[in-house]
């Protein structure tokens with residue numbers, strides 16, 4: 356799920372960046388530091404969309420560095436337990452399959468793949484229904500439900516299932 | 532120094548917001564509660580005011596839990612009327628939590644159970660990092676996967692084959708260890724753009740040069756028809772993946788089945804515990820017997836492929852290397868070609884000759900049988916091969932000869948066919964010459980062992996002493 360939220364961060368800046376472009380320098384450093392990172396609470400920061408407020412700078416003793424509290428708006432992405440997500444399959448094997456939705460790594464174990472889908476090995480391993488009508492393989496797009504999430508500093512792991520109504524393949528690269 | 536103060540400050544309202552959503556989605560997923568609409572309204576209306584938000588969260592949380600618990604109780608009563616009363620009441624008391632505890636947590640991904648999604652604190656089971664980062668499987672799950680997989684594989688008339696890299700499928704050297712006589716190789720390297728036809732590669736970024744063993748491309752192609760193949764190397768992960776790219780540029784053979792030393796569960800040992808194949812259906816090709824102490828019966832020992840000088844020196848040979856001699860192993864008649872024949876034979880026997888149930892067959896038995904055919908009918912007497920006082924039956928050559936199907940004896944008699952010795956002057960050697968028996972060097976047995984075929988005895992003559 357995407358959210359537009361306000362976050363705050365203390366930014367430390369070297370005195371050489373002071374002057375007319377101070378604000379621009381602060382913002383570009385903020386983007387570099389924050390975009391593409393994860394936090395356990397908020398998830399993956401996709402983009403900074405605006406600056407709410409830059410507080411008064413505080414000079415650090417002995418260094419000349421100045422710390423500014425910056426409040427900024429940003430779009431974050433965080434999967435939730437129970438959420439339905441669309442993801443692209445990256446690897447299929449006898450244990451199940453792995454899929455990706457942006458920075459999120461999802462594993463769907465073969466326990467949570469419908470029983471009528473069977474694993475087929477070969478150069479293009481896949482799970483296929485007995486009548487061959489539905490096939491999950493690398494690059495397939497699937498709709499799955501998240502049953503567990505874990506957000507690390509740099510990665511987001513999820514456990515997913517497709518063993519429920521309206522879940523499974525939504526776009527098969529083989530027939531596209 | 533700058534890190535100390537450069538820390539994010541989270542606004543409390545969004546923290547609560549995330550927690551609220553977590554609770555909300557979680558409970559919604561397990562039951563579509565009637566007050567779903569109401570809860571949604573609450574959460575839409577305030578994300579700015581944290582105090583009311585918190586209240587709402589607590590409220591809806593307890594509310595949902597109450598509903599959930601009553602539902603679980605109901606469900607259990609309906610589903611399991613036969614359950615003993617004491618057990619049933621216990622379940623009821625524990626309510627919703629006990630139904631979650633029932634999961635056996637067969638494995639984990641990112642420290643979450645792959646079945647119920649619950650966070651797991653203990654690290655249990657075996658790490659399968661070579662398949663995907665963060666994946667672990669418990670022993671029961673490994674067993675379950677092996678059982679279903681082996682059935683599937685046998686139906687497709689395939690077995691498992693675990694392949695070592697260095698000295699088995701290829702030979703690598705550090706660029707800095709190359710000798711002057713090997714310098715010419717640098718002008719003969721194949722392009723890394725399309726590796727599918729090359730055999731000599733310079734990997735500058737790894738400071739290495741790699742030579743693929745002759746026949747390896749044909750070998751992999753043919754073997755892939757009969758086996759699901761794994762790479763298993765004592766090299767590190769980065770090296771293993773680079774080599775896999777050279778051997779399998781189109782990713783037809785190994786998929787993600789590339790295991791490196793970083794993945795093993797024991798130091799300096801290779802184990803089938805992280806290979807998802809039933810041991811009774813696995814064959815291993817490796818040049819190092821000691822790496823497989825627990826799986827000797829699965830192992831087909833390979834003659835080492837030393838192409839580069841550094842590789843020869845590493846193993847204590849002071850002769851010129853193949854590279855220095857500008858030579859190479861035979862393509863059509865080398866180690867990989869002969870082992871492919873053996874693999875075909877084993878595959879054929881396993882699927883086409885055995886009569887018992889597929890499940891009951893064991894490739895290790897087939898391997899033994901095929902091996903016993905190599906020197907069948909030979910009766911061997913050793914002369915001055917073992918140190919005096921050495922228990923002959925324990926010597927590796929004696930054992931090897933027996934595994935190859937020969938009979939070993941200490942005494943000479945007319946039924947003896949071969950005398951194995953390093954000298955022609957010994958009493959037994961002279962007896963062999965006089966009685967028109969074969970007199971061969973010990974290497975004759977080793978060659979038969981590597982090539983899986985009785986070798987022409989005249990190629991393994993024993994030097995005649997000069998005074999004769």
Ligand SMILES: [Zn+2]
Pocket residue numbers: 634635636637644645646647648649
């Ligand atoms: Zn579980």
